[in-house]
Amino acid sequence: MNITDLKREDIAQIVSLKNTDKRFMERLMDLGIYESAKVTLLNKLAYSNLYLIEVDDIEICLRKEDAVNIEVRK
Amino acid sequence: MIYLLAGNPNVGKSTFFNFMTLSHVHVGNYSGVTVEKRVHHIKHYEGANLVDLPGTYNVSPSSEDEGIVTYSLLNESYSGIVNIIDSTHLRRNLHLTLQLLELGVPTLLVFNLRDALRSNGYVIDIDKISKRLKSNSICVSARERNNEDRINISEKLKNLRVYKSIELDYHPHIKWGLQRIHDLLRYDSLKVKKKWLALQILEGNEGIYKFIDIVKEEKIREVVKEVEERIIKDEVALSLKGAIFNTRREFINDVVDDCLIQVEDKEHSKYFNQKIDRILTHPGWGIPIFFAIMLAVYQISFGKFLGVGALLTTYFEFIWEQILVYNLGILLEFLGVTGFAYGLIIDGIMAGVGGILIFLPQIVVLFFMLALLEGTGYMARVAIVMDRFLSKFGFNGKSIVPMITGLGCTVPAIMATRTIIDKKERMLTILTIPFISCSARLPIYVIFISLFFDRYRAVIMLGIYLLGIIVTLASAKIFSLSFFKGGGSKFLLEVPPYRMPQLRTITYQALEKAKRFIKKAGTYILLGSIILWLLSNIGISGININPEDSFLSNIAGFISPVFIPLGFGDWQATSSLISGFLAKEVVVSSLNILYVGDIASGFTTLSALTYIVFASLYIPCISTVATIKSETGSKKWTLFSMVYPFMVAYLVALIVRLIFSIFI
Known part of the structure; x- marks a missing residue:
């Protein structure tokens, strides 16, 4: 499953970022989004096209097409 | 005396900068890069200046702005670093802190937003965190503009010295790479520690090649490639950078669990944020x-x-x-x-x-x-x-x-x-x-x-x-x-x-x-x-x-x-x-x-x-x-x-x- 499969306020652990490109992955890493990090889905915005997630107390907004590439496990 | 001010974006760096300096604005440029350089005189510390670096999550640059941090650490002459940290986001902020501490220069850690942390129900055990990070630390709230804080910080800066620089226990593949690169750097005369430079190179900091003419650049790049391949092959992490990141994160989690103390159980304000967000970013109403x-x-x-x-x-x-x-x-x-x-x-x-x-x-x-x-x-x-x-x-x-x-x-x-x-x-x-x-x-x-x-x-x-x-x-x-x-x-x-x-x-x-x-x-x-x-x-x-x-x-x-x-x-x-x-x-x-x-x-x-x-x-x-x-x-x-x-x-x-x- 990936981030888009989560429900609001679900907490999950990131399993893999395999499908994201390298540069974007580094950017995610800067914000603390990486394997084994805990992520909370706070909100789905703009008709579920944007996902607001929380990692280490930071709120981050990303697009659906990128959220799909972040595989998680509940 | 020159001190570099480094920190993540949005942590109150500018507020802190204005708080510490008050006056004497000087705006210059970094040589070779046309980004404004802010230098001010530090209040209560005669002859000392603070240089404001652009906000960054990482020493390695991922944008032009952030390249300046690497450039300054490598080429500017400075007596120490002031690292400003958002106390409410310790886990993310400490990644930059670790990279700065690995450098082994005198560093003062300023844990900012003490008030915001307290209203979330937490405090930092400042003595403990100083010991764990082997550095000078102080907890402040720059927004309050308390003169006592200002004097304390200036005093700490005057007595700033290097403790034993921090060394994390990286994966054996990385250690192997560090040693190899360290050896290859022996032909270069450098202002900074070779070990730190080697680690930055492994992390993929392209700024290093840009700002220093490294003699064995090609050989070093080969080593980086080899370490990356080994890391991926042995499934240590998804990338070399990721492996380094993981080690740091484990250490940080340990430090934060140890030093961040909950004193009061408060409902986190983020749920309040969510309610407003749902209105302000509503697909129909937002625009x-x-x-x-x-x-x-x-x-x-x-x-x-x-x-x-x-x-x-x-x-x-x-x-x-x-x-x-x-x-x-x-x-x-x-x-x-x-x-x-x-x-x-x-x-x-x-x-x-x-x-x-x-x-x-x-x-x-x-x-x-x-x-x-x-x-x-x-x-x-x-x-x-x-x-x-x-x-x-x-x-x-x-x-x-x-x-x-x-x-x-x-x-x-x-x-x-x-x-x-x-x-x-x-x-x-x-x-x-x-x-x-x-x-x-x-x-x-x-x-x-x-x-x-x-x-x-x-x-x-x-x-x-x-x-x-x-x-x-x-x-x-x-x-x-x-x-x-x-x-x-x-x-x-x-x-x-x-x-x-x-x-x-x-x-x-x-x-x-x-x-x-x-x-x-x-x-x-x-x-x-x-x-x-x-x-x-x-x-x-x-x-x-x-x-x-x-x-x-x-x-x-x-x-x-x-x-x-x-x-x-x-x-x-x-x-x-x-x-x-x-x-x-x-x-x-x-x-x-x-x-x-x-x-x-x-x-x-x-x-x-x-x-x-x-x-x-x-x-x-x-x-x-x-x-x-x-x-x-x-x-x-x-x-x-x-x-x-x-x-x-x-x-x-x-x-x-x-x-x-x-x-x-």
């Missing part, structure tokens, strides 16, 4: 709310209804015209200054500078309101709301922030595009933003509307702003389909919590803008007014001539036929547009000087309309062009940024003329 807020900002700054700015301008105008200019005129007559000199002072300088200076209150109010919006954290929500809409035109949701800034001034707007990571999207934003009507262009509209369209004030004003936005979007679409095809289109936005903006900071920002505006009036506009008046009053036959025989008339007369199709082909209108390249405010100053206070005589209703349309879109001012040059680093695109708007302005003005010639 109308945004427009309503922007309209309110405009009404308060420029409108008649709620118009604080416009009201202040009325007073300002009265003081300038009725008191200052009037009495100066009497004084000059009393001193026996007449004719040419009198004209230069009253009709040249005072008319030119005054015509613009009276807009100062409105512009200050606008900047105040924009700073207020930014201070609340609302801008990030606007980026969310607008992302889908803007991405259709090749923009990024983040482009909205420079766009809104562009309503104030194009120069900071272009600088604000640095947050857009994708190069194509950034270029697209830089090249199209000058079409957004900046506050300098506003006086042009105001003057013409009051002369020709007073009954349709709101409609024309709204129309001209909408036109700017439409041209921006259309140009972006064209560019994204041609020059900048296939932009990365990634949107990754850190959403800050809602904050109560600080009146002090906002007022400071607005007053800074006011200072710049006055400075511009005293330099560009003053000079422009003098030159313009002289050129329009001197000709081949000498002074005191018919303006039609002046030098300016001759020069502008060459070009003015170009504008005949647009309806304003006289030399005065042409001269005002040429002088507008200096600064858009000069357009109004020139019109005042050249039509000797009677602008209405030079235009018809239709040509007034095409004139404001043209003036709102044509070539950006010289400061904007210079900023585009330094931000894009490309002569080609800088030239383009001047030619393209001219063509677009001409075309749009022509269309407007054709359409409105039916009605007017």
Whole structure:
């Protein structure tokens, strides 16, 4: 499953970022989004096209097409 | 003594910087890079300066701005580092801290936002964290501007020394790589520790190769590649950087669990944030709310209804015209200054500078309101709301922030595009933003509307702003389909919590803008007014001539036929547009000087309309062009940024003329 499969306020652990490109992955890493990090889905915005997630107390907004590439496990 | 101030973005770094230094502003440049370098003297510490580095998550650069951190650590001479940390986001902030501590130079850790952390129900055990991180630490709240904190920090800086530098237990593959690179660096003479450099190289810090000429660069790159392959093959992590990141994160988690103490159980404010977010970023309501807020900002700054700015301008105008200019005129007559000199002072300088200076209150109010919006954290929500809409035109949701800034001034707007990571999207934003009507262009509209369209004030004003936005979007679409095809289109936005903006900071920002505006009036506009008046009053036959025989008339007369199709082909209108390249405010100053206070005589209703349309879109001012040059680093695109708007302005003005010639 990936981030888009989560429900609001679900907490999950990131399993893999395999499908994201390298540069974007580094950017995610800067914000603390990486394997084994805990992520909370706070909100789905703009008709579920944007996902607001929380990692280490930071709120981050990303697009659906990128959220799909972040595989998680509940 | 020089100390570098480093920290993540949005952690109150600027607040801390202003708090520690108070005065003695010095702005310079980093050699080789054209990014502003802020250096101030530290209060309570004689002879010590603080250098403000750009906010960064990482020592390795992922944007041009962040390259400066690597550059400074490698090449600047400094006595120590001050690392400012957002106490409410320790886990993320400490990644940068670890990289700085690994460097092994004297470092002071400033845990900022003590008050915010406390209201979340937590405190930091400062002694414990100092021990764990082997460094000097202090917990403060820079917002409170407590003088005792300031003295304590200065004292700590005076006694700053290196403890044993921190060493993490990285994976054996990484350790192997570190040793290999360390050996290969023996041919280089370096200012920093080789071990640190080796680790940065392994992490993929390209800035190192850029800023230092490493003898064995090729060999080192091979080692990095090999380590990366081993890491992936043995499934240690997804990448080499990831493996290093994981080790650091484990260490950080351990430190945070150990040193962050919960003293009170409080419901986290993020759920409150979510409730507001759901309204402000609502797919249906979000955009109308945004427009309503922007309209309110405009009404308060420029409108008649709620118009604080416009009201202040009325007073300002009265003081300038009725008191200052009037009495100066009497004084000059009393001193026996007449004719040419009198004209230069009253009709040249005072008319030119005054015509613009009276807009100062409105512009200050606008900047105040924009700073207020930014201070609340609302801008990030606007980026969310607008992302889908803007991405259709090749923009990024983040482009909205420079766009809104562009309503104030194009120069900071272009600088604000640095947050857009994708190069194509950034270029697209830089090249199209000058079409957004900046506050300098506003006086042009105001003057013409009051002369020709007073009954349709709101409609024309709204129309001209909408036109700017439409041209921006259309140009972006064209560019994204041609020059900048296939932009990365990634949107990754850190959403800050809602904050109560600080009146002090906002007022400071607005007053800074006011200072710049006055400075511009005293330099560009003053000079422009003098030159313009002289050129329009001197000709081949000498002074005191018919303006039609002046030098300016001759020069502008060459070009003015170009504008005949647009309806304003006289030399005065042409001269005002040429002088507008200096600064858009000069357009109004020139019109005042050249039509000797009677602008209405030079235009018809239709040509007034095409004139404001043209003036709102044509070539950006010289400061904007210079900023585009330094931000894009490309002569080609800088030239383009001047030619393209001219063509677009001409075309749009022509269309407007054709359409409105039916009605007017």
